[in-house]
Each structure stands twice: as structure tokens, then as C-alpha cells.
Amino acid sequence: VKEADGGPIITLTTDFGLQDHYVGVLKGVILGINPRAQLVDISHNVTSFSITEAAFSVAAAYPYFPRGTIHVVIVDPGVGSSRRPVAAHIKDQYFVAPDNGALSLVLEAEPQAEVVEAADRRYFLSEVGHTFHGRDVFAPLAAWLSRGIKLEDLGSHLLDPVKLKFPVPEFLPDGNLAGQIIHIDKFGNLISNIPAPILQEALNKSGKSNYQIYLGGRSITRIVEYYAQGKEGEPCVLFGSTGRLEIAANKAGADKILGIGLGTKFIVNFI
Amino acid sequence: VKEADGGPIITLTTDFGLQDHYVGVLKGVILGINPRAQLVDISHNVTSFSITEAAFSVAAAYPYFPRGTIHVVIVDPGVGSSRRPVAAHIKDQYFVAPDNGALSLVLEAEPQAEVVEAADRRYFLSEVGHTFHGRDVFAPLAAWLSRGIKLEDLGSHLLDPVKLKFPVPEFLPDGNLAGQIIHIDKFGNLISNIPAPILQEALNKSGKSNYQIYLGGRSITRIVEYYAQGKEGEPCVLFGSTGRLEIAANKAGADKILGIGLGTKFIVNFI
Amino acid sequence: VKEADGGPIITLTTDFGLQDHYVGVLKGVILGINPRAQLVDISHNVTSFSITEAAFSVAAAYPYFPRGTIHVVIVDPGVGSSRRPVAAHIKDQYFVAPDNGALSLVLEAEPQAEVVEAADRRYFLSEVGHTFHGRDVFAPLAAWLSRGIKLEDLGSHLLDPVKLKFPVPEFLPDGNLAGQIIHIDKFGNLISNIPAPILQEALNKSGKSNYQIYLGGRSITRIVEYYAQGKEGEPCVLFGSTGRLEIAANKAGADKILGIGLGTKFIVNFI
Numbered sequence: 001v002k003e004a005d006g007g008p009i010i011t012l013t014t015d016f017g018l019q020d021h022y023v024g025v026l027k028g029v030i031l032g033i034n035p036r037a038q039l040v041d042i043s044h045n046v047t048s049f050s051i052t053e054a055a056f057s058v059a060a061a062y063p064y065f066p067r068g069t070i071h072v073v074i075v076d077p078g079v080g081s082s083r084r085p086v087a088a089h090i091k092d093q094y095f096v097a098p099d100n101g102a103l104s105l106v107l108e109a110e111p112q113a114e115v116v117e118a119a120d121r122r123y124f125l126s127e128v129g130h131t132f133h134g135r136d137v138f139a140p141l142a143a144w145l146s147r148g149i150k151l152e153d154l155g156s157h158l159l160d161p162v163k164l165k166f167p168v169p170e171f172l173p174d175g176n177l178a179g180q181i182i183h184i185d186k187f188g189n190l191i192s193n194i195p196a197p198i199l200q201e202a203l204n205k206s207g208k209s210n211y212q213i214y215l216g217g218r219s220i221t222r223i224v225e226y227y228a229q230g231k232e233g234e235p236c237v238l239f240g241s242t243g244r245l246e247i248a249a250n251k252a253g254a255d256k257i258l259g260i261g262l263g264t265k266f267i268v269n270f271i
Numbered sequence: 272v273k274e275a276d277g278g279p280i281i282t283l284t285t286d287f288g289l290q291d292h293y294v295g296v297l298k299g300v301i302l303g304i305n306p307r308a309q310l311v312d313i314s315h316n317v318t319s320f321s322i323t324e325a326a327f328s329v330a331a332a333y334p335y336f337p338r339g340t341i342h343v344v345i346v347d348p349g350v351g352s353s354r355r356p357v358a359a360h361i362k363d364q365y366f367v368a369p370d371n372g373a374l375s376l377v378l379e380a381e382p383q384a385e386v387v388e389a390a391d392r393r394y395f396l397s398e399v400g401h402t403f404h405g406r407d408v409f410a411p412l413a414a415w416l417s418r419g420i421k422l423e424d425l426g427s428h429l430l431d432p433v434k435l436k437f438p439v440p441e442f443l444p445d446g447n448l449a450g451q452i453i454h455i456d457k458f459g460n461l462i463s464n465i466p467a468p469i470l471q472e473a474l475n476k477s478g479k480s481n482y483q484i485y486l487g488g489r490s491i492t493r494i495v496e497y498y499a500q501g502k503e504g505e506p507c508v509l510f511g512s513t514g515r516l517e518i519a520a521n522k523a524g525a526d527k528i529l530g531i532g533l534g535t536k537f538i539v540n541f542i
Numbered sequence: 543v544k545e546a547d548g549g550p551i552i553t554l555t556t557d558f559g560l561q562d563h564y565v566g567v568l569k570g571v572i573l574g575i576n577p578r579a580q581l582v583d584i585s586h587n588v589t590s591f592s593i594t595e596a597a598f599s600v601a602a603a604y605p606y607f608p609r610g611t612i613h614v615v616i617v618d619p620g621v622g623s624s625r626r627p628v629a630a631h632i633k634d635q636y637f638v639a640p641d642n643g644a645l646s647l648v649l650e651a652e653p654q655a656e657v658v659e660a661a662d663r664r665y666f667l668s669e670v671g672h673t674f675h676g677r678d679v680f681a682p683l684a685a686w687l688s689r690g691i692k693l694e695d696l697g698s699h700l701l702d703p704v705k706l707k708f709p710v711p712e713f714l715p716d717g718n719l720a721g722q723i724i725h726i727d728k729f730g731n732l733i734s735n736i737p738a739p740i741l742q743e744a745l746n747k748s749g750k751s752n753y754q755i756y757l758g759g760r761s762i763t764r765i766v767e768y769y770a771q772g773k774e775g776e777p778c779v780l781f782g783s784t785g786r787l788e789i790a791a792n793k794a795g796a797d798k799i800l801g802i803g804l805g806t807k808f809i810v811n812f813i
Contacts, residue, residue: 005577005578006549006573006576006577006578006579007277007577009570009573009577011566011570013563013566015457016457017456017457017458018289018312018314018315018316018560019314019316019317019456019457020314020328020454020456020457021284021313021314021327021328021329021331021332022456022457022512023312023314024282024284024311024312024313024314024328024332025331025332025335027311028280028282028311028332028333028335028336028337028340029335031277031280031309031311031336031337032335032336032337034277035276035277035278035280035309035337036276036277037277038573038577039311040566040569040570040573040581041560041565041566042563042566043560043561043562043563043565043566044560045560045561046561048457048458048522048524049522056563057562057563057566058563060563060567061563061566061567061570062570064567064570064571064574064677065570065573065574066570066573066574066577069570077498077499077521077522078499079497079498079499080496080497080498080499080500081497081499081500129512130496130497130509130510131497131498131509131510131511131512131517132511132512135335135512183562185559185561185562185564186557186558186559186561186562186564186590187559187590225622225672226621226622226623226672226673227619227621227622227673228619228620228621228622228623229622229623238672238673239672239673240673240674241564241671241673241674241677246673250619251590251591251619253590278548286728287728288727288728288729289560289583289585289586289587290585290587290588290727290728291585291599291725291727291728292555292584292585292598292599292600292602292603293727293728293783294583294585295553295555295582295583295584295585295599295603296602296603296606298582299551299553299582299603299604299606299607299608299611300606302548302551302580302582302607302608303606303607303608305548306547306548306549306551306580306608307547307548308548310582319728319729319793319795320793348769348770348792348793349770350768350769350770351767351768351769351770351771352768352770352771400783401767401768401780401781402768402769402780402781402782402783402788403782403783406606406783
């Protein structure tokens, strides 16, 4: 029974911030089309215009949502230009976004994705402006999907959705591994692009038994399982909640302690 | 059938911020009175004590909400004093706020509004303090409205709700138009008080065919339809999502680039 | 009828911030287990690692929620260590948190609380990591409680939940009262640890009729009922919305005006 399920879930990931009325407007538009939608914010504090940050957030969050969830991702510096709106069906969940790479990491993780160019204006607001397609295009598309409109009804299949290149871990000639900081969270944890299995593979290949991190002119040797194993403020290495290698510090921001910013490269040195 | 509609929508616009427990308390009070209410945040990051900013936000958001929506607006430096609580019925939506001008722009857009002084204490919490009427008065009023209590039941008609003067565009003797920056959004877009039809009217009267903006000692001549038409960081002029003339910059904050703050006046010079 | 009640309410109080995907993930996990849950944010902007701030927020908010509400509190620097997860039943509401003192103020206000160590892994996610028990442990526990799982089913009774010492008002030998600033809110209001009845008791004992505050080298003599009674920017004393003595300023931040930070001690001098 539909009534018992609490209504279809629609998540929102945007760079609209929480100061203006923009996010409220998205929600009003969605509830106007589907009053039963359950709205969940992933984040609206994505750095302005940062498509890669939005791509990271939605990719990190969607595996924890139930099937049928619809994820709206709007970081859209190209709004009003010829960039296309896309909708995708991936692992029993749905995604709506501008075709600018915001779904790159989700699409990469699931090559079987079904993607359409959502071009049918019946599923937009009746007036579409040039500056706020979140309101005029993406919120309505998500709301109509939540009402049971099929992906195929929104437009024709798209074979070449924009995919951004995200930095991948590099196996170095000397057997070490090169990584990059791809996200810094609210706590100052430095999240890298190295998933646990890749590190394990490189470690195995190296024939060594341990590793240290060279980052920002320092070597970090303290490898822990959880934050509180480190001394307060001591930089340490662990595998964080997204399964990636992370440099952190107990009750402190590793970003500030190490003076490290987004995009910083580092070496995993097997010893 | 009521069950099918997802429950009545109540939006919140406040200056309470997202650090404290205040917004959570509003929601607890509302759900205690009407467990079926659907709560939507417009913004809680209105600048502390800025009634005009709250007035702008709710006026910009409400047209995108379905009929029957109840909007609570609480920026209330006069809490505890003799200022009255008001409730209003405007274009099939409802508004609850202190009578301090927070509804000015909504009332201005709809002179047919029905406004009451919400004085019946049966629809407040049983204990009403002096410092948090959001909790004790406005949240309960909204919740009772959402349960079907009629506007007229809350109190008697109010003929003179407080209306703040918002700056209006000025037709200058030389045929030009004077405007003012009335909102700066998260992206640094400078939103003015000049709606598209007013500019068109002034342009027609001037007999000219084009215009430029004099703002902060600079002239801005690049007129575009959407942000990405400008060069990165280049100040340009467009009509934004609220239908007003806006000075913006592609992938950059026009506020920072131009060094412009809220309230700055500018000239639209027809050429 | 369950359908009519809008679904069980689950509140969230965390230090996860609103920048990352963490809060969205909590909500996805909860809705995956109980699609009917109604999620309410108390605050996600608790200062990183500040258990006392979370304890303050949830204690200030929960009395305004309806019976049956489930409150999840996650400030968890000890995540992954041997600290226990707890669940509690207090005054017809439920609480889920790490056993690190986050429930101190709630437990203190209600000695009859029923507390269990929530150790039954059937009510966790199937994979439990070392760094994000909000996702793997606390969100699932709350969701299962909201589906009717009994507190006793989660684990065995806990007699010694961690309770942090919060500073209490001190009756001084000279008859005066010593207090401390325990919370500074978004408006810069300085909220103390002195509840109205304690001040009244001390005033009665002193045989005096009035009082002034010595704080940060200044004496504050202006005692008001509501903020707007003070002159703009003038420090004044009132009883705020949590029933505690508060130093505030009309339309201004008392914290900035007085240069006062969290934990500052002060004297209530009866005169």
C-alpha cells in the first residue's frame, strides 16, 4: 500500500546555501506537484559552482538510501545555456541533474546506468527562465518521477552524459602509491582518493608489511582504526566512512594542523 | 482524502540560525499540535533582526508553494513588547508573523489580503513567556491553522498591519532610472528592486534602445540572459529568478568583484 | 490509527555540520528502516566534539516534542573505541546516543530514566565500521525504536551511564550567587546556568530586593522582561526562553559588546 510507505523520497544536493529562499522554493515546487514527497537535504553548502564536490557528496550518500529514492543534484553554473538536463536510473535509484558531470562518480560506479536527456517540457514548470533551472526544470522532473512518470517518458536515451575526470590513485614505478586529497570534511578530516582495496593491492605487490604517508613535507606513520586511538591533535591515518584512506587527528582538524588544502597530492610509502 | 495529500505544509522563515535548538523547538511544538504537518524551511539564516530580509525571502518563496500552505515568519526583535501577532490569508495561502512589517512585501503584492490580530490565547501555548514567541505563539498559531481553525477564529480583523517602506525604483528627470540593491544572495548576485516591466516601461519612454548600469563608480555594459554568457568574473546585468534586474558575474561573486553592499544605489542609463 | 498520526518523530542533534553528506546519510539509513519516520533537525552545528553543547541542545529542545519522540544525539569523538551505545526512555520520550555524557542534562532532569546499553547488533547496520556509528549504529537504533522495538530488546539495563558534571550555581558565603555562561546563542545572548527559582531563592535568603550582575569587569544593572526594553546595544539581564538568567542586548550581540566567551563566570550581587 502506498500510504504506508511514507511517500517517495527526494534528496537535494545543491550549492544554493541556506541563507536565501532558493532551497525553500525547490521544495515548494516539488510539493506542489507531489504533496506526498519526503524531502531530504544531503547538502546545500556545496562550494559555489563546484560540480566535483556535489558529485562526491551524492556518490557518498546515495548507497544509504532505499530503492526508489530520487536524488536531485544542482550545481549549475551553465544554467540557461545549451547544457542538457539529464535523468538517470542507477541501481534502483533515480538521479536528476544538469548534464555537467555532477553524476560522474555515480555513473562511474554503475556502468549499467540508464540515462536520458530530460527534454520533455511537459515535466518542467510552465515558464522556464534562464537563471534557476533548479526551480523550473530539476525540481519538477524529480517530482514527476516521484509520481510514477517513467524515465523514458522524460526524453530519449543519452549515450554520452558528461563525465568529469576525477583523480585516480597512481601506482608509481618505485612501487609506492600516489594519492590526492579529494574532500575535506567539517571536522578537517582529509579524505583521499585511495580506497582500501587499492591500498591493499599495492601493499601486497610491494612485498612490504606496512606503510607511511608523505604529505605536505611530513611523514605520517601513525596508522589507526578509529580517531580516538591517536593522541589529541596527532595526525594519523585510517580508513574513513567512505572506505577511503583518510588523514585525521583526534579531536582536531588535520587540515589546520598540517596546513593542507583540497587537491593536495601525497605518497603512500610502503616500508 | 486528507491522508493522500501528505499533510498540510508549514514553512518557516526566521533569523534563529541553525546552531541553537530554537528551530527544532518550533517544529516540536507544531508537530505536538498537528502531527501531520509537513515542515519546510525557507531560511533560518536571515540576518539577525532584519525584518526586511525576512520580508524579501518569504515574498520570493511563497508563490511557489501550493494553495493552503501556511508560512511562519519570525524575525521578532520586539518579542514580549506590545507588538501584535498577525495572521493573514493571501491568495489561498496563510501567513503568521509578528506585526512588524515581516509581511510587507506579501501584503503589498496582494491588497485583497485578509489580516487578523491573532489574539485568542487558546491558540497559543498555555504558558507564554517574554522572549520566544516563535515557540509560544507563532508555531502554535500555524499548527492550529493547519488543523483547520479558521483565520477569523484567531482574532478580529486588523485594518492597519505594519507595512515597511521598501525602496522603489525612481524615474529620474533625465529619463534614467534609479534603483537599489535590496538583496545579495549566497553567490554574491546583487539583486535590485527593479522588476523587468518597470525597466521596459522606462526604456520605452526614453526612446532609446539599450542601457548600461552605473554602480559603485563603474559602468556595466554587458547585458546577458544567463550567467555563463559573461566571461568568468566579468560583471554583467540580467533578469534573475525573482524577475528583477540583477548584477552578477559568471562563476564569481559580483558583490566581491565590485565591492558592493546591501542598499547600494545605482542608475540605469538608457543609451 | 497509525496512518493518521504522520509517523513517528525522530530528531537529530549532531556536530556533523551541514556541508558534508553525513546528515543525509543518517536520514537515508533511518528511512530505509522506517519509511514513515518524520525527521526533525535540532542542530547539526554543535561545535565539533562538544558533548556538553549537544547535551545542552537536546535538553533544551526535548520538552517541546510530543510523547513517543525519539531523539538521536551524536557527538562522538570516541567512535570506534569501547564506549557503549545507549538508549533511554525518559518521560515518554526516547533517546539514543553514545554513552559519553551527551544525555547528562536529560538524565539529571529525570532520575527515573530507564537506560540500556544498546548492544544487540541485530539493530545495527549489517556492517559496522570504526568511524561513523551515527550511520552504522545510532540511526538504525532510532529507526528500529520507531518501528516499535522495545528498549529492553536493544540490550540490558545500564546502571552507570556516563554523566558529565555541568557547572552549578554556587551560593557564596557573602550571600551572593556565582554563575557561569553555559551557552551563547546565535544572537549573542549569554545564557547562564542560573534558573529563575534558584535566583529567587537566593534573593529571598539575602533579604535584599534587587540584584546586579558583575561580569567581565562590568556591573550590569538593567533588569528587563524582554529584549526590546533595553536601549539598542545596552547590556541587560532577563530570564530567557530556557528559564535561565541571561545577559543580552537589544538588537545586538551581548557576547561582542561585553567581549565574553563560553564558560565565563559572574556574580549575582543582591542589593
